[in-house]
Amino acid sequence: MTKLIPSWVESANTAETDFPLNNLPYGVFSTNRLEARCGVAIGDMILDMAALEEAGLLDLGAGTLFAAPGWNAVMAAGPKVWSALRTRLTDMLAADAADQATIAPHLVPTAEARMHMPFTVAEFTDFYSGRHHATNVGTMFRGAENALPPNWLHLPIGYNGRASSVVVSGTDIRRPWGQLKSPDHDMPAFLPSRRFDIELEMGAIVGTPSDGPISVAQADQNIFGYVLLNDWSARDIQAWEYQPLGPFQAKATATTISPWIVTRAALEPFRCDTPAREFELLDHLKDAGPMLYDIDLSVTLAPEGAAPSTIARTNYNEMYYSSAQQLAHHTTSGCPMRTGDLLGSGTISGPEKENRGALLELSWGGKEPITLDTGETRSFIEDNDTLGLHGAAQGDGYKIGFGDCIGKVLPALKDPYAGT
């Protein structure tokens, strides 16, 4: 197992920080005096990439990369630039760095920063590749004998989501209205969702575009990095709308991502295999090496004014399909993929009840409410609850953290059409 690489930024040299020198994740931040710009987290500081570039301290021979507040230009520059950038950052920030005095003025305390979307989402696709989740939800919706659809073990099922609704951690989420039908009513009604939920997912970000079918190995190389992803879901809207064309408005209120893109390079030491399979995958989807990652994940729920309770713990290694397999499947039809495409893994549940990554599963459709540390119970999200996703890969004396993925759920608007 790899060890901590020491930095002259002292706060990066602890087992507790999400952001040791081994990590170097990419975000966008602003402060009271700085407009939104690209930054790299190191301990409890952020390196101001726009300022570094302006000062002539960061020329990778790939033109201007940090003029805009987003990492799309770096992603589009390709893997050689990704690698050169990581090497340059490591050299700048390592304990024995020669140019410490010139770099230090461009560090901003994280405590002064507000985080923004780290990249422009081209399109958003959400998969359904967690086997425990698919089995649990399928059992609730269609019965145990029809839990996994016949195609599930042969391909990573996915649907297109809504890129315009992706927001960064910290953004408040307004409980949606929607058309839904109670089992005890003949007719649908337009109401605020009563079964508003989270989905604990990882998001993979496409760096290198493609314009035709690509192999799983190529797909892995095209992925730039990963974020935590909460695909907020209105289960009552979903149940009424999803047949036959899949989720639509139930998933369009918002999807929250963590503010830091953790690169594939930083996760390299934590690669692990997908699980054993009862059906061999077709050649174009076969594993081409270990392409999952050992990342501990958890979910917290904090009622208004109370401390967060941890309501679920699981691991990204529970996935049945890797992001590389999902991306390869995405291209089978010739679908063009673009820099900034975001692929949600699907909800990551584990085998036990405490491993479930959605309230729908944790409370078994509301029949078995969970109990928080405060003694309160929850079947689904209540107004003013704050939900958080947390994730880190554990190294030897350090971790590769993602930063938190947080959202507070505000009450539904009284009249959503008051302004129109």
Added chain:
Amino acid sequence: MTKLIPSWVESANTAETDFPLNNLPYGVFSTNRLEARCGVAIGDMILDMAALEEAGLLDLGAGTLFAAPGWNAVMAAGPKVWSALRTRLTDMLAADAADQATIAPHLVPTAEARMHMPFTVAEFTDFYSGRHHATNVGTMFRGAENALPPNWLHLPIGYNGRASSVVVSGTDIRRPWGQLKSPDHDMPAFLPSRRFDIELEMGAIVGTPSDGPISVAQADQNIFGYVLLNDWSARDIQAWEYQPLGPFQAKATATTISPWIVTRAALEPFRCDTPAREFELLDHLKDAGPMLYDIDLSVTLAPEGAAPSTIARTNYNEMYYSSAQQLAHHTTSGCPMRTGDLLGSGTISGPEKENRGALLELSWGGKEPITLDTGETRSFIEDNDTLGLHGAAQGDGYKIGFGDCIGKVLPALKDPYAGT
């Protein structure tokens, strides 16, 4: 019924042209000497908008609108600019126009032009709001008693499509590979689609963005214009993948749109009502006036080297939900809508067999092949067939045409992974 408005561009003053002065549709064109740029069709000529703007002949007080080869800047400028632009263009091109001599040098013969995507698609949503189509497909897939899902008569069902795959008329379409399962096999296989199909649709383009639920009346106002839209569909891939999350790779090869955006203003005289309903819609989806349009539509199929056969005729007035209702539904959850969002109507079939807008319906799942004018038969598309959609609203002595929406289907790649 409104009459033809005469223009000094003589070719615009006929009953046959798609582009009389009443139309003024917006496209993007290039020629051997001109780079891609915005243009307006008038008879058999195209008005070069970039050149007009550069020459100082088109200042609408909204800044530079035609620097880029796409209509997004005009769409984002809002309804007052849309209206001012249409008025200015009508003044410039009317038979009694004073500045004919200064405008004429900026007309380019359509015969010299290649057409490009008229706008950048932000996101693409495809609906399923043709009742005859939904009933036909539902009958084939789920039996007559389950043809229309329970939600269908209460809301416009839709799913998110893939914006990166939208192409302009004239782009060749490569038959896709995909995972599919024959009814007579136990296991799926990865093969070229054998049931590749068209879907005859209209596409509505969102001009004005929104950031919360909007009314049907507001939605209608936010729509900038319409195009013909062919949602190419691999029925064998779709049948295997679509449960439970809807179509994905079956619809991601390509969607072709016609090259000219026909504005809502041009279609105003042709408004008509949605049909009588057995269930009253919920308030937020109720019709707020006539929001469909009387547009005659047809589909042609031309085998390699043969003349096109017309294989279907229908009308946009067959829709159960208008684009305004679809857009309003799209926003119910709070989903942000952006300039350049494209909404497909769903396949537009009529009550009779010859009104069906997809080969799946025309050949009843392949069981009743259709016969072309050449005597050949078709169940689905064969290699090197050219498919075309055609549409026009019929005025008094003129029509509002869309230009053709054409695509030739090339054979599948022999090995789709040869290059990776």
